[in-house]
Amino acid sequence: MKHTAEFLRERGIQPSQQRIAIYEALASTKAHPSADLIHGALAPGMPTLSRTTVYSTLELLVERGLAQRLALTGSELRYDADVSPHLHFRCRACGSVSDLPGQAPSPPELPAGYLAERVQLYAEGLCPACSAGLRS
Amino acid sequence: MKHTAEFLRERGIQPSQQRIAIYEALASTKAHPSADLIHGALAPGMPTLSRTTVYSTLELLVERGLAQRLALTGSELRYDADVSPHLHFRCRACGSVSDLPGQAPSPPELPAGYLAERVQLYAEGLCPACSAGLRS
DNA sequence: TTAAATGCAAATAATTTGCAGCATA
DNA sequence: TATGCTGCAAATTATTTGCATTTAA
Numbered sequence: 001m002k003h004t005a006e007f008l009r010e011r012g013i014q015p016s017q018q019r020i021a022i023y024e025a026l027a028s029t030k031a032h033p034s035a036d037l038i039h040g041a042l043a044p045g046m047p048t049l050s051r052t053t054v055y056s057t058l059e060l061l062v063e064r065g066l067a068q069r070l071a072l073t074g075s076e077l078r079y080d081a082d083v084s085p086h087l088h089f090r091c092r093a094c095g096s097v098s099d100l101p102g103q104a105p106s107p108p109e110l111p112a113g114y115l116a117e118r119v120q121l122y123a124e125g126l127c128p129a130c131s132a133g134l135r136s
Numbered sequence: 137m138k139h140t141a142e143f144l145r146e147r148g149i150q151p152s153q154q155r156i157a158i159y160e161a162l163a164s165t166k167a168h169p170s171a172d173l174i175h176g177a178l179a180p181g182m183p184t185l186s187r188t189t190v191y192s193t194l195e196l197l198v199e200r201g202l203a204q205r206l207a208l209t210g211s212e213l214r215y216d217a218d219v220s221p222h223l224h225f226r227c228r229a230c231g232s233v234s235d236l237p238g239q240a241p242s243p244p245e246l247p248a249g250y251l252a253e254r255v256q257l258y259a260e261g262l263c264p265a266c267s268a269g270l271r272s
Numbered sequence: 273t274t275a276a277a278t279g280c281a282a283a284t285a286a287t288t289t290g291c292a293g294c295a296t297a
Numbered sequence: 298t299a300t301g302c303t304g305c306a307a308a309t310t311a312t313t314t315g316c317a318t319t320t321a322a
Contacts, residue, residue, distance in 0.1 A: 003262070006265060014296090014297095014301075014302080016295090016296095016302065016303085018302085018303075027304070033206045034220070034286085035286085035287080036212040036285095036286075036287095043161070048303085049303090049304085050303065050304040050305070051286095051287085051304090051307080052287095052288085052289090052303075052304060053302080053303055053304070053321090054149075055286095055287065055288075056288095056302090056303090069210070070161070071207050071208055071209050071210045072207055073207055074205070074207045074210070074212060074213035074311080074312080075210075075285070075286070075311080075312075076210060076212075076285085076286060077210035077286085077287085078289090087244055089246075089250060089252070092253070098245070100246065100247065108223055108236065108257070110225075110236065110259065111236065111237060111264075112264070113227060113263070113264025113267060113268070114236075114259075114261065114262070114263060114264060115267045116201075116225070116259040116261040116262040117228070117260055117262075118259070118260050118261070119257070119259045119260075120257070120258055120259075121244070121255070121256070121257045122256055122258070123244075123250070123252040123254070123255045123256075124252070124253055124254050124255075124256070125245065125250065125251045125253040125254070126250070126251040126253075126254040127249070127250060128247075128248070128249025128250060131249060131250075131251045132249070150276075150277075150321090150322090152276095152277065152278085152320085152321090154277085154278075155277090162287090170311085171311085171312080171313075172312095173308095181286085183280085184279070184280095185279085186278065186279040186280065187279090187311095187312085188276080188278075188279060188280080188312095188313085189278055189279070189312075190280090190312095190315090191311095191312065192277090193277095209287080211286085211287075211310070211311070212310085212311060212312090212313085213312085
């Protein structure tokens, strides 16, 4: 898409076919996908796309402020193209990660000397679908 | 230590030599160590202690509410024997994780249907030592 | 004596690295 | 043409699993 190419170029990222596809895949979902999920989603249409490229592109997006990286489990990184401060909820039953509506947390006062570059708040528990399942 | 043994037993954990040592190692540090770090710290005095035991004991402590698990980077889990709600700060330069003084943020209002079991807030940036280093 | 805890080794999963080929400014 | 992007394969790191042995109620 022409639009995405410009968008990337404006932020100092050389737009390649792969980078455009990866950014669009990330931006068009609310699922907070991992690198592997994005690779799996794009692979059918881009058979030669390598995981390496997906990993490095996602890191590049984070560096340039176009995505945020979420470390919610110890075992995989998830990404979100929505970089506005907002809350995440991870369901321990189904593993889904969702955005929570409502206001972002007020960043806490930090003691002198600390330079916070980003603040993340997340809650873990059961999502509506899974907690409903338990009751039935 | 006799004291720790009782403490564990009261929470339904069979106190073994290994479990006592692991819990004491975790409780006596503010470093938010990973399983491997704890293993490394105890290994000199307990040459047969296996990583497997450290991993499973830490998970047991989390289940029983005696420790919390921190997923701050995508690549490793860190543990904290302080289970009171408090803030964590991770320095992106030196990788250290520290507790932040001050009260934890009030848990946000969750939409109906969500059952939050734990809420974590953490900030990432530069710690006092590392930000001082940049200035000099 | 019997169930639970431990420890070794091998397996797994996500991610990173080295390097050669390719594409594009 | 020269720089940077891509992709394969191999390496690395944290963690988990299978299973036999040991420990302790």
